[in-house]
Amino acid sequence: MSSSSSSSCLLNDLINLKLSETSDKIIAEYIWIGGSGMDMRSKARSLPGKVNDPTQLPKWNYDGSSTNQAPGDDSEVILYPQVIFKDPFRRGNNILVMCDAYTPAGQPIPTNKRFNAAKIFTHPDVAAEEPWYGIEQEYTLLQKDTNWPLGWPIGGYPAPQGPYYCGVGADKSFGRDIVDAHYKACLYAGINISGVNGEVMPGQWEFQVGPCVGISSGDQVWVARYILERIAEIAGVVVSFDPKPVQGDWNGAGAHCNYSTKSMRNDGGLDVMKKAIEKLSLRHKEHIAAYGEGNERRLTGRHETADINKFSWGVANRGASVRIGRETEKAGKGYFEDRRPASNMDPYVVTSMIAETTILWKP
């Protein structure tokens, strides 16, 4: 029996085999969203050669009865490949493929939110406005067997919030190796990850994806989440997207959505923004209903949130539902931030709904 360090080296050598030296074949990891709307699933297949274009990838299928998406006696759910990213785990010419799910008859299954979002983004009025999104994905790292946040003492709590936001040090920053590995892995994959930071609650982190145009925002956020889950799996740590993982005087986790259209980015944009925010205020309840389960535990009006029942907006106001940056106010154009979405929101739903309300909907 070999010692554990030499055996993990040998295992790593196999995992890191450079297949392109002996074969043209590549491995494609097909990724989809499971029956809960938040669980990610994936499986891999071999393909005879390198592929750059998702339209050249074969459709596939999976056992929907094992993911709560089909009955056992009619279990096939079809995967349509939509976007290709480079695989940071297998490297070489191997790829990750983000898919959405359909019945054999070609209908999107109920949990397929991408289909509807794509319809909204291809509407000529929406496409003409080139909607840009920057999503700030917060998440909490948990210890595996206790589901208690990483770095927290079992059966107890760390010192109160204060030192942890963007903090550094073994007593303030828990899990940076996961965060840094994720950052590089996403850049390698081709995801437009724009930054990372440690969050206010210890063990909580944030990464930002954007600016992305239209449906690409949802695609990239989902694949970034998948890569994060894979990296945490390697590290033996659990990722939580719960919007309020610990009750009490601890920040929740959100997915603030920064948004602009072509008109907002041009001169006179501030007025366009104010009209858009007004429309959002008129559909506050509808948006909140679609902004993530359990958000009422997070949007309390404290801990840098606005109360879930009230719509408010303000310049540089982190206690508002929608925030406009000082720079945007000064320039008279730019973007605004919808701070309401929870960390467990579906980016396909949120991004398309904001576009739909602000561009298509008439009060």
Next chain:
Amino acid sequence: MSLLTDLINLNLSDCTEKVIAEYIWIGGSGMDMRSKARTLNAPVDDPKKLPQWNYDGSSTGQAPGEDSEVILYFINSQSCQIDRFGIEQEYTLLQKDVKWPLGWPVGGYPGPQGPYYCGVGADKAFGRDIVDAHYKACLYAGVNISGINGEVMPGQWEFQVGPAVGISAGDELWIARYILERITEIAGVVLSFDPKPIPGDWNGAGAHTNYSTKSMREDGGYELIKKAIEKLGLRHKEHIAAYGEGNERRLTGRHETANIDTFLWGVANRGASIRVGRETEKNGKGYFEDRRPASNMDPYVVTSMVAETTILWKP
């Protein structure tokens, strides 16, 4: 310990023409794999040029002590061009000293099935490094491994070999099993091909065998598929007897299996003995899946028996 790894990874071709050949065979239980290595003077491409060898059959339950030599013949794949197989090999990873599934709390159970199929995360996927190493190692070796996925029971995985023609399906599956045994050995984890490793509300492990002949893949093939399935239905008991030990613990009619005493087929039906895919039904041609074989089946037996019953046997 990196000194040991350095030595294991010595690049011999830098200093010698000699190569090492690992001869692999199946031992006395029908499932235990054995191997030993020898040096050859130079690289060999053609199995016909390999020397025959022998081993001590009395140590593998395959020969008496006083006449213990068993001769190893290389495999010469003269395969029939007509039948094609794809085998979905399921298997379970076990913690070494307790023989309890990998990732399960010792003395207890994980949360119920649901999150694990194709799942991702430290609380859902146990042993992915073994699975990924195996995938690349098989491709490197030239085994036609077509895919992998995490299975419904936590700690259980599946890889697929195929499409392979005729006897090469059996060859490739055995080699893929051997490579997996070697990798789990490195990882200090035990590999199980038991068809129902944990009784109760936990899926078993199978080796679904996908099959087609040339005519089934051509126009009008769907009718031939139905005829073939009918013949298999008439020999259900004989097939079941050859489809792996302990299969009665697995084929209960629950957990995506058909009951062992019932022969049933259906389109997209995972509770059937034989499943025909929706695409095959739509196109009027393709292949079908025999879901009855257990994970510990012998692919030589199963593939040849399916071909024999559907092509040669007359009711």
